Structures are given as C-alpha cells and as structure tokens.
Amino acid sequence: MITITNERLMVQIDPLGAQMHSIKRRGEDTEYLWQGDAQSWSRQAPVLFPFVGRLKDDHYGFEGRDFHQTQHGFARGREFKLVNRAADLAVFELESDEQTRTVYPFEFRLTITYALVEDQLVISYQVANPASEQVLRYALGAHPGFNVPLTAAGQFETATLTADPAKVYPQIPLVGPYSDLGHPKELDARRPIQLNHDLFDHDALVFAPYGADLSLTLTEPESGHGVTVLTSGNPFVGVWSQYPNTGNFLCIEPWWGLADGVDSDGQLTHKPAMNQLAPGGVANYQFSIRPF
Template identity: 50%
Template sequence: MIKLENDKLTVEIAQLGAQLHSIRRNDNQVEYLWQGDPALWKRQAPVLFPFVGRLKDDQYEYRGKTYYQTQHGFARDREFKVIDQTNSRVVLEQTEDEETLKVFPFAFQLRIIYELAGDQLNVCYVVTNPDSKHSLIYAIGAHPGFNMPLSNDSTFERVQLSVSPAEEYSRIVLNGPYNDSQNPIMIDMQKPLTINHDLFKNDALIFETGGAKFTATLTDPVNNHGVHVHTLGTQHFGVWSPYPATANLVCVEPWWGIADNVNADGKLLHKQGMHRLAPQDNDTYKFSIQPF
C-alpha cells in the first residue's frame, strides 16, 4: 500500500487499479473513504478507463470487428506501476499489453498522479497516445466512494448534497444502464438536497456541468464533517449510492465520458462522450478531494 502524508492529510493508495484506499484528516482521524464491502459495494474509488458506464450488450464495433468490454473498462482491475514517489506525491502508470489489446485495440499510456496540497488531495489523469498513426479513442472518469454519514449519531437520510454554483442543472436520466440525454429533466440545486436511498432507485444522478468549474459537497450535519469534490472541465458529474442495498456510502464522480445512449448503434466512432487523442499527443483531467 502506498502512503502519502503531509501535516493535514494521510492518504493510502493501492497499486491494483491505482485505487484510493484511505483518506484521513490528521486532526480528527475520521475515515472519509468507503472501505469496501462485498455485500454492498466491493470497490472504493475505481478509475474508469477506457469507458465510463456500460456499453450496449457489453460490446462495441471498431473497424469491422466486435470487442467485448464490461462496465467502466479494465483499468480498475489491473496493476499500475509506480513511476515516481515522494512523501506527498505518487505517479502510477498503466499501458497496453496483449490482454488489453484483445478488448481495446489501442496503444495507450495512462498515468495517475496523486498529490497532497494542504488539506486537498489533487488528482490528475494524464492520457498519452504513443501511436504514430492512429488516434486514441477513450473516455475516463473517477468513482470515489465516501462514508456517509461520518458520525455514529447520524443517519444516511440526514446527509446533504450541495453543489456550487448553486443553481438549476439539466440532469440526464438513465433508462436501465443507458443514458437518455435527449430527454433531460431539471434538478434544482439552489438549496442543499437531503438524500435518501430511493433517490438512487434509477441509478446515478447525472449533472450536466458543461465543463464549467463545479463543486459537489457531501455534509453530515450532525458533526459538520464532509467532503468537497472540486472539478473543472467535466461534461458530466455523477452522484451514486447502491440500490436496493442500503449502504452508508455515496460516490461523487467526475466523468469525462458517459454510458451508451439509449439509441447507440454500437459503433465506437459514433459513441457519445468519447475523446479522440491525436497520435503522439496527451491530455490531462483534474479534480480534487477536500475533506472537512
């Protein structure tokens, strides 16, 4: 397990999937990150790559060939190499190999940088296309789960979700596991939303953020502890808790991609929300986690 530490935070990261394992503030020793439970949700903070969400029939077509790929891609279940590490920063890397090429016919380099900066954990995904001829087509996203509530005297139904800017947002509704972006509904986030398990009956709440600066905050009002997730550049932002399971868990998810549309034709070149990275080029995606 990789440990990062400064005077404010102590963070642990696993090399399997480059997944966050623990986030604690040094002044209160509260564990903010969900610790995983196979009966409810076994993961903690998976990295979503090269797809966000589910593909129709778990498959897609590219250059006349059909490839099979499960929800959220393969990066979360594969080992990352440590490229560089200090007390407060680590760089982890995953690249293509024979196994990934069977389900995703592209060369890639995915680097994940975790860095402590005061009371924030800054996360940066760097995607590089090493190919000299072909574009890299992919999506990427984060899926950190947080313990909610954060006090023994509180309940899940007291937890509040607030966003900044506090305004009305277009919300994409899921039809099964697929997005119905042609028929969005509005969600009023001018005031904090008190959550409950039924809120996630139809899966995640998906906010259309349009790439603007956006912060989602979970707060346990009993002890006023919580977490801010700050983003810039995401087109979509998901908030999710397993249903019908009743886990004390809420995921706050910056996405640079989205599940297949209800009308998707299965062709990768037509898939909604995908990025196209030119040969020898790279791109970065950033967010930060600030526990309080």
C-alpha cells in the same frame, strides 16, 4: 499499499487499479473513504478507463471487429506501476499491452498522480497516445465513494449534498444503465439536496455542467464533517449510491464520458461523449477532494 502524507492529510492508494484506499485527516480517526461491502458495493474508488458506464450488451464494434468490455472498462482491475514517489505524492502508470489490445485495440499510456496540497488531495490524469497513426478513442472517470455517515452520530438520511454554484443544472437521465440523451432533465441544486436512498432508484444522478466549474459538498450535520469534490472542466459529474441493496456511502464521480445511449448501435465511432486524441497527443484532467 502506498501511503502519502502532509501536515493535514494521510491518503493510501492501492496499485491494483491505482484506486484510493483511505482518506483521513492527520491526527484524526475519521475515515472519509468507503471501505467496501460485499452486500452493497465492494469497491472503493475505481478509475474508469477506457469507458465510463456500461456498453450495450457489454460489446462494441470498431473497424469491423467486435470487442467485449464490462462496465467502466479494464483499468480498475489492472496493476499500475509506481513511477514516482515523494512523501506527499505518488504517480502511477498503466500502458497498453497484449492483454489490453484483446479488448481495446488502441495504444495508450494512462498516468495518475495523487498529490497532497495543503488540505486537498489533487488527482491528476494524463492520457497519452503513443501511436504513430491511429487516433485514440477513450472515456475517463473517477468513482470515489465516501462514508455516509462519517461518525456514529450521523445518518445517511440527514446528510446533504450542496452544489456550488447553487443553480439548476442540466441532467442526463439514465434508463437502466444507459444514457437517455434524447430526454434531458433538470436537476434543481439551488438548495441542498437531502440524501435518501430512493434518490438512486433510477441509478446515478448525472449533473451536466459541460465544462463549467462545479463543487459538490457532502455534509453530515450532526458532526459538521464532510467532503467537497471540486471539479473544473468536467462535462459530467455522477452522484450515486447502490439501490435497492443500499449501503452507507455516496459516490461523487467526475466523468469525461458517458454510458452508451439507449439507442446505441454499438459502434465505437458513434458512441457519445468519447474523447479523441491524435497520434503523439497528450491530454490532462484534474479534480480534487477536500475532507473537513
């Protein structure tokens, strides 16, 4: 486990999947990050790459070949290499190899940087295409889960989620695990959203800011503690908690990609919301987490 600290925060990251393991404020015992529970959701903060969400029948086709891939891609189960380390910074890297090419026929390098900047954890992703000819097709996302409640005094049902800007957002509905792009909805975030597990009976609430700045703040009124996830440039932000096997956590997920559409034909070149990177190209993405 890799630990980074500054005067305000202490964060732990597991090289397996390069996923966060703990987020605390210095000198305090409050754990902001969900610690996993086999009865509801066993993960904590997986990195989603090279897919976000589920593929139809866990398969996709590309250039006449069929590939099997489970939900959210393979990066969450791979060991990342620690390539840079300082007291308040850790950089992890995953590169394509023979194993990844059996399920994903592309060359890639994914670099994830965790940096503490005052009271925020800044998470940066860099995707590089080292191939000489082939365009890299990929999706990318974060899936951090936060404890709700954060203290013994709180309850899941009294916590709130507040959007900034506070307005009505486009929403991508899900039918089962698949995106229903043909029937967009509206998500009214002009006032704080009161949490309750039934909000997630149709899976995640998918905000679609389409690149506009969006901050989502989870607040526990009883203690005044909470966490803000600040996004910029994200086309989508998912908000999710397990249902019907409920757990005391809420995930706030910056996404650069979507699950397959309900009418997907399974061909990667037709898959919505995929990113494309030319040979030799590099793309950068970022979001931050501020616990309070």
